[in-house]
Amino acid sequence: MSATETAIASAEAHSAHNYHPLPVVVATADGAWMTDVEGRRYLDMLAGYSALNFGHGNRRLIDAAKAQLERVTLTSRAFHHDRFADFCTQLAELCGMESVLPMNTGAEAVETAVKTARKWGYRVKGVPDGMAKIIVAANNFHGRTTTIISFSTDQEAREDFGPYTPGFEIVPYGDLTALREAMTENTVAVLMEPIQGEAGVLVPPPGYLPGVRALTHERNVLFIADEIQSGLGRTGRTFACEHEGVVPDMYVLGKALGGGVVPVSAVVSSQDVLGVFRPGEHGSTFGGNPLACAVALEVIAMLRTGEFQQRATELGEHLHQELRLLVGGGAVEEVRGRGLWAGVDIAPSHGTGREISEKLMDRGVLVKDTHGSTIRIAPPLVISKEDLDWGLEQLRAVLRG
Numbered sequence: 001m002s003a004t005e006t007a008i009a010s011a012e013a014h015s016a017h018n019y020h021p022l023p024v025v026v027a028t029a030d031g032a033w034m035t036d037v038e039g040r041r042y043l044d045m046l047a048g049y050s051a052l053n054f055g056h057g058n059r060r061l062i063d064a065a066k067a068q069l070e071r072v073t074l075t076s077r078a079f080h081h082d083r084f085a086d087f088c089t090q091l092a093e094l095c096g097m098e099s100v101l102p103m104n105t106g107a108e109a110v111e112t113a114v115k116t117a118r119k120w121g122y123r124v125k126g127v128p129d130g131m132a133k134i135i136v137a138a139n140n141f142h143g144r145t146t147t148i149i150s151f152s153t154d155q156e157a158r159e160d161f162g163p164y165t166p167g168f169e170i171v172p173y174g175d176l177t178a179l180r181e182a183m184t185e186n187t188v189a190v191l192m193e194p195i196q197g198e199a200g201v202l203v204p205p206p207g208y209l210p211g212v213r214a215l216t217h218e219r220n221v222l223f224i225a226d227e228i229q230s231g232l233g234r235t236g237r238t239f240a241c242e243h244e245g246v247v248p249d250m251y252v253l254g255k256a257l258g259g260g261v262v263p264v265s266a267v268v269s270s271q272d273v274l275g276v277f278r279p280g281e282h283g284s285t286f287g288g289n290p291l292a293c294a295v296a297l298e299v300i301a302m303l304r305t306g307e308f309q310q311r312a313t314e315l316g317e318h319l320h321q322e323l324r325l326l327v328g329g330g331a332v333e334e335v336r337g338r339g340l341w342a343g344v345d346i347a348p349s350h351g352t353g354r355e356i357s358e359k360l361m362d363r364g365v366l367v368k369d370t371h372g373s374t375i376r377i378a379p380p381l382v383i384s385k386e387d388l389d390w391g392l393e394q395l396r397a398v399l400r401g
């Protein structure tokens with residue numbers, strides 16, 4: 001057996017099969033490139049589902065992490081530490097908001113957003129106890145906890161995991177009339193991705209997000225934007241909401257906030273909203289730890305330069321221009337996305353998303369399929385134009401068959 005086969009067989013024997021990875025075993029990575037255990041190189045066109053916006057082994061992030069490793073890594077929130085205030089202040093400022101509640105993973109931040117919205121509903125809006133409703137969109141992806149999968153429409157994510165948490169209402173994504181009709185006196189929040197990532201990089205129709213904003217304002221409902229995948233430079237702006245001139249009441253952030261080094265997530269909002277929490281009502285042992293804050297501070301500093309947003313805009317225009325040329329050629333049915341982020345629907349006659357992903361892997365390009373026929377392209381924002389062009393050339397070659 002090859003080193004790859006041995007590693008995969010051993011992983012399959014000793015781990016739960018809750019993923020179906022491509023048969024590649026990565027050993028090292030740098031920038032937009034990964035190297036496997038047999039020395040083969042691959043262009044990373046997935047970037048850890050946008051957790052690696054700044055690339056593998058980013059010097060600034062690794063240096064920040066190393067320096068912090070030598071100082072202090074964990075205090076728990078039982079004590080203050082000297083990176084916490086800076087992290088919260090600078091993240092709030094990046095978001096144009098006031099207050100931060102740090103967690104670790106995306107799902108925890110979404111859970112935090114749900115709890116915040118409910119508490120705000122009872123304490124501030126005056127919703128009767130136990131009656132709070134949160135409206136979400138069909139085909140959403142907000143994580144994997146029992147509460148979050150309770151409001152998923154993906155059967156695979158839900159089946160056998162009930163009983164489900166009540167208190168959620170699902171409306172079609174992009175349909176303002178349906179949203180208006182779903183709102184009641186007890187609606188405390190609308191929770192949505194400004195671009196649906198896992199669903200296949202679905203961009204809502206123009207005017208939808210401003211419509212959601214107007215409706216939520218009108219009905220005293222919180223607009224919670226889950227920017228865990230769409231945020232932090234991916235679309236060419238710091239937040240995908242900015243493309244529509246929308247400022248939500250709360251951002252939910254994760255993935256790239258930890259620079260692909262450590263898991264860091266956060267809910268960012270106003271004092272009025274996050275001010276509902278009192279000591280002991282919510283928390284996390286690792287949330288806001290010194291190592292997480294040190295890395296995230298470097299992420300925030302990099303985003304403040306605008307350089308990565310600029311790259312995503314310019315390379316994204318190029319990516320979409322090239323991908324559009326493939327539509328109508330028989331192999332590609334539709335291309336969607338914004339910035340350096342695209343969902344490409346493969347015609348069933350040319351194979352499944354999985355088959356295309358495997359063929360791309362054989363040519364040294366790593367992507368991942370979603371929902372059967374879609375491949376998602378989301379390279380690190382540090383990718384060079386030459387490498388991006390090379391990756392696109394491999395895609396064209398695979399689609400030519």
Ligand SMILES: *Cc1c(COP(=O)(O)O)cnc(C)c1O
Pocket residue numbers: 049105106107108110141142143144193197198226227228229230254255
């Ligand atoms: C990835 C993702 C999450 C969940 O994040 P985890 O860190 O995997 O828990 C939530 N929302 C969106 C939009 C995501 O893309």
